[in-house]
Amino acid sequence: MSQLSQKHLLGIKNITEKDIELIYETAKTFKDVINRPIKKVPSLRDITIANVFFENSTRTRLSFELAEKRLSADVVNFSSSNSSVKKGETLLDTVNNILAMKVDMVVMRHSSPGAPHFLSKHIDANIVNAGDGTHEHPTQALLDTFSILEKHGTLQGVKVAIIGDILHSRVAISNIFALKKMGAEVMVCGPNTLLPKYISSLGVKVELDVMKALQWCDVANVLRIQLERQQIKYFPSLREYSLYYGINRRMLDQLDKKITIMHPGPINRGVELNSDVADSEHAIILDQVENGVAVRMAVLYLLAGVHN
């Protein structure tokens, strides 16, 4: 198979294992491309992509923009902070206006869960979900699982603990779907207040003790505390969170095995991860960033090849 089964990438929940495998395979070849002296290929030279970000983002937008430019696409960037959305324009009107300028693909981040799904029902362009509220962040899950695959050679049977703020994390949900589809075992770990009530129904283990989670897992995917998505206090203080759920070198040294540490960034240093872990040989955080560009190149390239 050399074509994705879907025209959009809205989430991991509804894509097939075969689609994910094709994305991995294509990402491998793009990783090779971005490590050459000339990091650019002409594949998408006749395509225009709009990055429509209704929510602040630095690394995801940068990663998408770099992926698009390395595929030779024309890129337009839109952020809601300096746009007509502030004047009361609807999402559909905003995107339709962008599409009237002959845009072929839309990469969208929105604070409302389901916003890209809504858009996909009303417009013709390919849509890539770059994060919708607390719902999904499919390309992050694809790059995370690709990074684990690269490090461990397989996803089958690999034990992954997702540690931290699961409740407010779209990364956690997409990662759970992707890891389960590809045969990994998943555990979530965090304070009770940051674990959604439905979480065990997704077929994951639940653990409140971070040391037990570390002892169980091969990979610890540590999430950032999403302070900007919390209207109320879910724990007494950052210091207390750090004491109970922060990971430091001493904890890793107590384990009888070497585990891989991941983090989608940006890291709250000293809160969820200490610098002696984030900068250690255990961490593959910068590999995740590099793989992010390759995986996003693969997604955009493959979606552009889907015939209507």
Place this chain on the structure above:
Amino acid sequence: MQKKLILDTHLLHITVDRLCQQLIEAHGDFSETAILGMQPRGIHLADMIHQKLEEDLKTKIDLGYLDTTFYRDDFRRRDTPVKANATKVPFIIENRNVVLIDDVLFTGRSVRAALDAMIAFGRPKKVELLVLVNRKYSRHLPIEPDFIGKDVTTLESQRVLVELEGGKHNKIWLINKEEK
């Protein structure tokens, strides 16, 4: 039209031997020259030629594989996109002679893409093209091979089927596109 055998295993070996002699005449000991096989099927011919040249010259010769998928001009125009293959060019091609190798030359579009892909690794001094089967009168672009295994005159409705993967049972067929 019947399936017609163009080259059998024996004739193929003679053809490869002749191509290698021509290459040695043009490139001497290959100290200034590298070989690049075009993915997916040109790499098998490149492997055969590379092995024969190393045996004859008793020296190491640089061999790479070049994938042209991302450089093609028919992306989004075909019914099914082409699947990407690995590119392996573990040497510098800047200012060197390069012999580009493919199994069949048809429209010339793959070779155009290969030239584009190759430039991403540096600027070669000279590039030559070697093909096993040259389909005459079918070119869309002004591209012609320097070394030819066999010239074949074909119709648009025919295709050349190359079976090189097996090693022992190498055969080149001319078949109608409908036949598989």
